[in-house]
Amino acid sequence: MIVAKDLVKEFKIYQHHRGAFGAIRNMFSTKHTIVRAVDQISFQIAAGELVGYLGPNGAGKSTTIKMLTGILVPTSGELTIGGIVPWRERVKHVRRMGVVFGQRTTLWWDLPVIETMELLRHIYKIPERQYRRNMDMFADLLGLSEFLNIPVRSLSLGQRMRADLAAAFLHDPEIVFLDEPTIGLDVLAKERIRQFIATINSEKKTTVILTTHDLGDVAKLCRRVMMIDRGKVLFDGALAELVSRFGGERRLIVDFAEEYDDLSIAGARIVAKEGRKVTYAFHSNGNGVAPLIENLSRNYKWADISLQDPDVETTIRHIYEQWEGDHSSEYC
Amino acid sequence: MIRAYWKLAKTSFKRQMIYRAANxxxxxTNLCWGFFRAYLLLAVLEASPGVGGYDHDSIIIxxxxxxxxxxxxxVFGWWDLLRTIKSGEIISDFCKPIDFYGMWYARDCGHAVYQLAARGLPLMLLFLAIFRIPLRLSASMGLAFLISMTLALQVSFSWRMIYNAMAFWTLDAKGVAAMANIVSLFLMGxxxxxxxxxPWLQQAVQLTPFPAMFDIPLAILMDVPGTEVLLLLSRQVFWMLILIIAARCLLHIGTKKVVIQGG
Structure with a gap:
């Protein structure tokens, strides 16, 4: 579906002059610095995939999305989506594409939600039957009918976001870009939106690319994750692999049946001890937890064992912190 | 596709209907200010009778x-496009399979039709009734006026798109745009x-698109000789085409180099 090869986007940042003549000087100013927002990234995404696109602020996520939507023309590199170069055939491309920018809205501010939906029906030339079917489906999944006749300016953020999602999926797009669709929402609203995205992705086989800072979204929705920082893709693969590779240590909590003096075992260190309950931390390094448990069973009697995997949130915080460290050392 | 534009214009019209109290x-406001301007111009007329070919009735019209x-x-400026460029909202419009200029024009038409019907027409009729001015307009002149009015609004729209499009090049385009708006208000009369x-300015102004936005429909309303009407209308058509091409070129170049703000 999407094939990107060595995509590069550079921006010129012009020097800004202030004051009465500043505006005029700004128009003719040529002093600038070049910033590489996206630096030779390559990836492929198959139809029907649901991919999480992650990275810290300023990593180049939005710039990539804007190139994928055909709004920005890359400085160099190749990109085709379903055989089309997005910025060359913009109208053809956007017809089969949907977008939600969480911080913006596509809805008409002072009119009821239904007016925007009706308008989109005409703009995308959606056949009557398809329109009805989707509106019914969204009424079901998003509770759209509760606020269809309320002006957008009076909606809560959660309702507005649900309406924006409905607007993006109304014309059965083949591919949808969601840019922070759960930003600022409460737990229930987030849950509802995640449920919706998961359902549409599995039922309509819509390709979804999701950028978010909410790791709940990622854990719940994305099997595949792409991580980008400073314009470069640093990880592209299964979420499980990301966690096992970068997630740091796993924890094994053992409840011993008897008192022992020495509880140390090879390949793990004790991080907490509370009565007979001991917490070990270890790197699994591909072997999994089996050797540790064998070792334990050979030397001790235990009553209960539980295993804690690092969660997505800890893992990603870990990765960001590592990168942060790498950057600061570059400047030293 | 026409239906999408029609629907856009209708939605824009509906949007205006929400603000009835504001209307x-x-x-x-327009009425009060109108009285003030009318008496000011009548005083000028008294001081120098026949100035600019005007008499009492034509001053009121x-x-x-x-x-x-x-x-x-x-008249007080239109910054909608400029604002969406600055805020980055323009991104949602770019993601729609519709012509950008056409989309804005459809919205402008919806707005203009509402403002003409609900505000302009009642205001004009009130004004004429209060000053007891008869407006004699033959059916053919009435038709010519309607065509001229439509063309005037079209030319004005393209002009507004052009000064709004400045925002593609500079972030402080508002100043340039406000200046362009004031200059055009003065030059269109x-x-x-x-x-x-x-006299020299009158001649110079005829070489610009500005009379096509206001002065030409006004002239037709004041009953110019029938032979001149066609010439006036064709001048409007000429400027309409020039400005449409200019506005579209600017949008085309602008959108190519645009950096969507924020995000």
Whole structure:
């Protein structure tokens, strides 16, 4: 579906002059610095995939999305989506594409939600039957009918976001870009939106690319994750692999049946001890937890064992912190 | 595709209907300000009779007409496109399979039709009734006026798109745009009649698109000879085509180099 090869986007940042003549000087100013927002990234995404696109602020996520939507023309590199170069055939491309920018809205501010939906029906030339079917489906999944006749300016953020999602999926797009669709929402609203995205992705086989800072979204929705920082893709693969590779240590909590003096075992260190309950931390390094448990069973009697995997949130915080460290050392 | 534009214009029209109280307040304001301007111009007329070819009745028609067009021509400036470029909202419009210029024009039409029907027309009729001015317009002249009015709004729209498009190049385009708006208001004869200009400026103005936005429909309303009407209309068509091409070129170049703000 999407094939990107060595995509590069550079921006010129012009020097800004202030004051009465500043505006005029700004128009003719040529002093600038070049910033590489996206630096030779390559990836492929198959139809029907649901991919999480992650990275810290300023990593180049939005710039990539804007190139994928055909709004920005890359400085160099190749990109085709379903055989089309997005910025060359913009109208053809956007017809089969949907977008939600969480911080913006596509809805008409002072009119009821239904007016925007009706308008989109005409703009995308959606056949009557398809329109009805989707509106019914969204009424079901998003509770759209509760606020269809309320002006957008009076909606809560959660309702507005649900309406924006409905607007993006109304014309059965083949591919949808969601840019922070759960930003600022409460737990229930987030849950509802995640449920919706998961359902549409599995039922309509819509390709979804999701950028978010909410790791709940990622854990719940994305099997595949792409991580980008400073314009470069640093990880592209299964979420499980990301966690096992970068997630740091796993924890094994053992409840011993008897008192022992020495509880140390090879390949793990004790991080907490509370009565007979001991917490070990270890790197699994591909072997999994089996050797540790064998070792334990050979030397001790235990009553209960539980295993804690690092969660997505800890893992990603870990990765960001590592990168942060790498950057600061570059400047030293 | 036509249906999408029609629907856009209708939605834009509906949007105006929400603000009925604002509309009434607008009529009241335009009316008061209209009286003030009318008496000012009548005083000028008294001091120098026959100035610019105007008499008492035509001064009233001029004032009523300009007050009636305050809202449809967006005399106090129109920054919608500029604002969406600055805020980055333009991204949602780019992601729609619709012509960008056409989309904005459809919205402008919806707005203009509402403002003409609900504000301009009542205002004009009130003005004429209060001053007891008869407006004699034959059916053919009435038709010519309607065509001229439509063309005037079209030319005005393209001009507004052009000064808004400045925002593609500079972030402080508002100043340039406000300046462009003021200059155009003066040169189209909205602030004082073109007939009041010194002769050299009157001639110079005829070489610009500005009379096509206001002065030409006004002239037709004041009953120019029938032979001149076609010439006036074709001048409007000429400027309409030039400005459409200019606005579209600017949008085309602008969108190619645009950096969507924020995100």
């Amino acid at each position: 009434l307040a607008g009529i009241a 001029y004032t009523g007409f300009s007050q009636a067009l305050t809202a449809p021509l967006k 909205f602030i004082i009649p073109v007939g009041f200009f010194p």
